[in-house]
Structure formats: C-alpha cells, structure tokens
Amino acid sequence: MKILITGGAGFIGSALVRHVIGHTGDSVVNLDKLTYAGNLESLASVAGHARYAFEQVDICDRAELDRVFAQHQPDAVMHLAAESHVDRSIDGPAAFIETNIVGTYTLLEAARQYWQGLDAARKNAFRFHHISTDEVYGDLEGPEDLFTETTSYAPSSPYSASKAGSDHLVRAWRRTYGLPTLVTNCSNNYGPYHFPEKLIPLVILNALEGKPLPVYGQGNQVRDWLYVEDHARALYQVITQGQVGETYNIGGHNEKQNIQVVHAICELLDELHPQSRPLSTGGHPASHKALITFVTDRPGHDLRYAIDAAKIQRELGWTPQETFESGLRKTVQWYLSNLDWCRHVQDGSYQRERLGAAK
Structure with a gap:
C-alpha cells in the first residue's frame, strides 16, 4: 500500500511515517507545508529510504x-x-481556519476527484483517514465521565472549533459523495520529537536551563496522556483494519493533572540529570520542582479531558503498550540524548532544512 500522509513532518505525523517505514512494507508520500512545526530532522532516519518520498x-x-x-x-x-x-x-485564529477548515475541504475535494477516477478494485479499497483531537468535545464535568465516539461536540478554543469543523466536513463528504472516510480523535500525545512549545518538552528544556517551569492556574487541569508511538500504531490499525464511516477514540488510559505531570518530570530529571538541579537558598542542590511557577490561566481553558478507548480495543485489538511512567521516562531520556535536535528547534536553525527543501 502507498499512503499519502499530510503533516508528516510534524510531531505525530513524523512518528507515523517512522512507524510505517520501520514496521510495515508500505510506502509513504509525506506531504507537508513545513510551517514552524514541520521539522525534517525528525525524519532523518527514513529520509533516504526507497519507500519514502517527500x-x-x-x-x-x-x-x-x-x-x-x-x-x-x-x-x-x-x-x-x-x-x-x-x-x-x-x-x-485566522491560520487555524485557513489550514484546518479550508485546507481539509481542499484536500477532500482533491481526494474525491482522484478516488472517482480509480478503477473499481482500487476505488473500493481506497481510504481517507482524518486524524483529529479529543478537544472537539469540550471538557468533562463529572470526575468519572469519559469522551466516547458519540459525545456531543462543544469546542472551547479557535483551535478545537476549527478541528470540529474539519471533522464535520469529512463526515459530510462520506454522506454526500460516498468518499470512504474514517475519523479518529486522540488524547494528548507526548514523546520524542515533540515541539518545545508543548507542556512536557517545555518543562524538560526549561528545567535543564534553570528557567521557570510555567504552570497555568494551579495546574489542576486533567489530560489523558498518550505516548506518540502508541498512537502511531493505533492509526495504522485504523487505516488497515477500521470500518469505513466509523469513528475511533484513541487514548492512553493515563489521566494526570498538569501539576502531576510537571512533578513527575522534575523527579525524573532529579534522578537522570542531577547536575541541572537549582541551588536552594542554603546553597545545596534542590529539586527541579523549585523552578515551578504558577501563571495566569489561559482564556477558556478546558478543565478535564478523558477518552474511553474501549471501542478501538474491542473492534481492532489496540491497546497502548506504554504506561505514563514508562513513556515519560523514555521521553525524558530521549530529550537528554537529543539536545542538538532541541537546540536546532530553539534557535530556528532546523528551518534552514525547510528552506532547502523548498528550492
């Protein structure tokens, strides 16, 4: 199979590309605009592979x-x-409307025209898999509530509203035109090659540099954390085994408050990189937790997300391989071992490769 992966130089996309090239016999065409979040250095391990094209x-x-x-x-x-x-x-918000809604519409129309021109066998086998987020559901009220595939949409931010719009377009193109689509909604991803503006890599890198570790509000927002390589496996199972027209929620079964996540990172860094621990007022090394700084919460911040991933487990046999503890340890160790990748992102030099690709 040859798979066209859009956004394949991003965090989740690059993990998916690496998974397909490394663990299957399929080919990948990686289509990416290479905005600030697209990083070809994340694909160095597959860049020269015969089954990969960019x-x-x-x-x-x-x-x-x-x-x-x-x-x-x-x-x-x-x-x-x-x-x-x-x-x-x-x-x-304008860029989010343009890319997430207008871009998805444009891709759907190009895919529909292409699909309609295929012979009967290839047309029947073709799939359009749209990867979305649990943020389209808004947030949960009760401590035991979970997002299911039938939870009503109630997006809170321009980002989640634009993703909700793209989800609706994908389903409408199936209902109206028959395009064979599938949709997945995932929880918060983490792992290697994560862009440093996100919570986990930001905390790791700030801690190593002795900078404040910013936490919104009191850090009591709850997220379900999914190791990105587990997500890549799930996505591949959906495209190869999922039923057309279905939605699958993908979660890590790892609900944590943001402050718990930050504490866990600090404890791992205390163990794995003690030389970066800050000095206490007494002149002795303190925990990295001493760098935690609470900042004003962002507008419309959802309090709790949690995924019910029973359907994908029941129907496709997928479960996450990593616990939060094992995945976070792997993540921290990866960042400690790949500080050059991080520096290239932080100083912008990774974008030179983007400019080179454009020539």
Whole structure:
C-alpha cells in the first residue's frame, strides 16, 4: 500500500511515517507545508529510504494536490496536517481556519476527484483517514465521565472549533459523495520529537536551563496522556483494519493533572540529570520542582479531558503498550540524548532544512 500522509513532518505525523517505514512494507508520500512545526530532522532516519518520498505542498493548494495524487497514485490518505497549538489559535485564529477548515475541504475535494477516477478494485479499497483531537468535545464535568465516539461536540478554543469543523466536513463528504472516510480523535500525545512549545518538552528544556517551569492556574487541569508511538500504531490499525464511516477514540488510559505531570518530570530529571538541579537558598542542590511557577490561566481553558478507548480495543485489538511512567521516562531520556535536535528547534536553525527543501 502507498499512503499519502499530510503533516508528516510534524510531531505525530513524523512518528507515523517512522512507524510505517520501520514496521510495515508500505510506502509513504509525506506531504507537508513545513510551517514552524514541520521539522525534517525528525525524519532523518527514513529520509533516504526507497519507500519514502517527500512533497513540500500546502494542503490549501489544489493544483499541487492534484499533481501529487496524479503522480504518486496513493491507496490511502492519512490527514494530519493542521495548526494545533491552542495558545497560538487564541492569538491568531485566522491560520487555524485557513489550514484546518479550508485546507481539509481542499484536500477532500482533491481526494474525491482522484478516488472517482480509480478503477473499481482500487476505488473500493481506497481510504481517507482524518486524524483529529479529543478537544472537539469540550471538557468533562463529572470526575468519572469519559469522551466516547458519540459525545456531543462543544469546542472551547479557535483551535478545537476549527478541528470540529474539519471533522464535520469529512463526515459530510462520506454522506454526500460516498468518499470512504474514517475519523479518529486522540488524547494528548507526548514523546520524542515533540515541539518545545508543548507542556512536557517545555518543562524538560526549561528545567535543564534553570528557567521557570510555567504552570497555568494551579495546574489542576486533567489530560489523558498518550505516548506518540502508541498512537502511531493505533492509526495504522485504523487505516488497515477500521470500518469505513466509523469513528475511533484513541487514548492512553493515563489521566494526570498538569501539576502531576510537571512533578513527575522534575523527579525524573532529579534522578537522570542531577547536575541541572537549582541551588536552594542554603546553597545545596534542590529539586527541579523549585523552578515551578504558577501563571495566569489561559482564556477558556478546558478543565478535564478523558477518552474511553474501549471501542478501538474491542473492534481492532489496540491497546497502548506504554504506561505514563514508562513513556515519560523514555521521553525524558530521549530529550537528554537529543539536545542538538532541541537546540536546532530553539534557535530556528532546523528551518534552514525547510528552506532547502523548498528550492
């Protein structure tokens, strides 16, 4: 199978590309605009592989999408290209509407035209898999409540509203045009190659540099944490085994308050990198927890997300392999071992590769 993966240079997308190339016999066409969040250094391990191809294309560019479909003739689309940072969506929502809604519409139309021109066997086998977020559901009220595939949508931020809009478009293209689509909604991902503006890598890197560890409010927001390589396995099972028209929620079974996550990172760094521990007022090394700083909460901040992932386990046999403890340890160890990758992101030099790809 040849899979067209949009957003394959992003955090989740690159994990998916690495999984497909490393653990299957399938081919990948990675289509990515290479915005600030797209990093080709995250794909260094597969860049020269015979089953991997890269196309620097904006999903809003219909002519280029048509060229890619005609040239590469994919058997499936896995659509991850999106603006995805809530804080950025609050500061500048226009890019989120453009990429997440207009871009998804443009991709759907290009895929539909391509699909309609396939022979009967390939047309029947074709799949369009849209990868979304649990944030489209808003937040949960009760401590025992869980998001299911039938939970009503109630997005809170421009980001989640734009993702909700793209989910609706994908389902409408199946209902109206028959395009064989699937949708997945995932919980918070973490792991290697995560862009440093996100909570876990931000805390790790700030702690190593002795900088404050900012925590919104009192840090009591609850998230379900999913190790990104577990997510990549789930996505591949959906595209190969999932039923057309179905939605699958993907979660890590790891509900944690943000402050618990920050404490766990600090404890791992105290163990694995004690030389970066700050000095206490008495002149002795303190825990990295001493760097925690509570900051004003962001507008409309959802309090609790939690995924019921029973359906994908029951129907497709997927369960996460990592606990939060094992996944977080792997994550911290990866960042400690890959500080060059981090520095290239922090100083912007990773974007030179982006500019080189554009030539």
